[in-house]
Amino acid sequence: MPDTVVEINLSHIRSNAAAIAARYPMYDCLIGVVKGDAYGHGYAVVQAMRDGGVGMFAVSSVDEAHDFRRYSDAPLLCLQPVSLDRLDEAAELSLTLPVGDMTYLRALIARAHPYPFAIHLQVDAGFNRLGFKDACEIEQALALLRSSPYRVEGIYQHFATAGVFDPYYDRQAARFSELTEGIDLHAIPLVHLGSGVALLAHDKPDAATATRMGLILYGYNITPTSYGGGVKDRLRDLRDRYYQKKYRLSATYRDVELVLHPAMRMYTRILQLKNVTAGEHIGYNAAYTAPKDMRIAVLPVGYCNGIGHEDHGRMVQIGDNLYPVVGEIGMNMLCVKVDDSVMPDDRVTLLGGRITLGMFARAAGMGLAEALLLIGKNNPRVYVN
Numbered sequence: 001m002p003d004t005v006v007e008i009n010l011s012h013i014r015s016n017a018a019a020i021a022a023r024y025p026m027y028d029c030l031i032g033v034v035k036g037d038a039y040g041h042g043y044a045v046v047q048a049m050r051d052g053g054v055g056m057f058a059v060s061s062v063d064e065a066h067d068f069r070r071y072s073d074a075p076l077l078c079l080q081p082v083s084l085d086r087l088d089e090a091a092e093l094s095l096t097l098p099v100g101d102m103t104y105l106r107a108l109i110a111r112a113h114p115y116p117f118a119i120h121l122q123v124d125a126g127f128n129r130l131g132f133k134d135a136c137e138i139e140q141a142l143a144l145l146r147s148s149p150y151r152v153e154g155i156y157q158h159f160a161t162a163g164v165f166d167p168y169y170d171r172q173a174a175r176f177s178e179l180t181e182g183i184d185l186h187a188i189p190l191v192h193l194g195s196g197v198a199l200l201a202h203d204k205p206d207a208a209t210a211t212r213m214g215l216i217l218y219g220y221n222i223t224p225t226s227y228g229g230g231v232k233d234r235l236r237d238l239r240d241r242y243y244q245k246k247y248r249l250s251a252t253y254r255d256v257e258l259v260l261h262p263a264m265r266m267y268t269r270i271l272q273l274k275n276v277t278a279g280e281h282i283g284y285n286a287a288y289t290a291p292k293d294m295r296i297a298v299l300p301v302g303y304c305n306g307i308g309h310e311d312h313g314r315m316v317q318i319g320d321n322l323y324p325v326v327g328e329i330g331m332n333m334l335c336v337k338v339d340d341s342v343m344p345d346d347r348v349t350l351l352g353g354r355i356t357l358g359m360f361a362r363a364a365g366m367g368l369a370e371a372l373l374l375i376g377k378n379n380p381r382v383y384v385n
């Protein structure tokens, strides 16, 4: 067993997908976003997602599609335009192609590739990243594709904001409708607008027949939560309701009851336990000075393991207790302040148990998906059922 491992629970992945499928039957197709090596979980999770009810998958690039295909023959959408030099590869991978730009589309059609590619049109309703931002172009693109060997299977956009008491969500949804007014959306099987948080926090947009999701499949219910009961929170609540009325915002759901189980945990072991006397320094730059006598555990984890070097109150769990990191995080070691209950052979949990992904990511100054990706990609993974 390596010193440090990331453990991925496949039955959690399966039950997360099944719970989402059961709660959102109004979508014909759930699209599992598995870019970034399935958010660091590895493409070995794809079958579990499929077993739970995910019908289609999305990766970022042809390279990711190669990795994906080692594990699954499921329908696969590429989220980034595929270089025309790689169309043969894309055909071999049965990759569904995105198209969000006329120049690219004309060149794609001019290639007249013999493989009858399925196409998803990308609409830019406010993100200003990929996609068409002009209604006429979308009509033209459809017309061009209709007389091409390719087939339009989907159309989608991506929300720039979660739209929780933020009028920009509604503006993007409305903009998508405007941009697609001139075409028959019913003729396109897969219309997908948003990601996990849009799914949880909002009603299904009328036109949508499918939805994409990443984080929630891996076990994180990212529904916005209600405020607590304090005075400040009641004021926040009033402010939200005022905004909702003033800007006629669509309904937003909080505290959505959807039981999801995080699939990823990260463990390590203790290299050495040692006593430090008050006034002694610990680690690089002698950055930490022991305020009193203490016992520390040295762990074989550092930024080399993808945890970053920042420490905004990072904790690890040993037994049932949480212990704080002391001193700077090195390339492959760090120290935690422990108590007498800790034994040399104790297992140390860096993520999982009492350490939520939110705590982990905050302590590392990372986003949630970023944290999963970095630790998943930089440690040996073991899969359990």
Ligand SMILES: *Cc1c(COP(=O)(O)O)cnc(C)c1O
Residues within 6 Å of the ligand: 033, 035, 079, 158, 194, 195, 196, 197, 212, 213, 214, 215, 216, 369
């Ligand atoms: C990453 C991504 C998603 C998934 O987002 P989550 O917030 O993890 O649900 C959906 N759509 C696109 C286009 C993405 O790039």
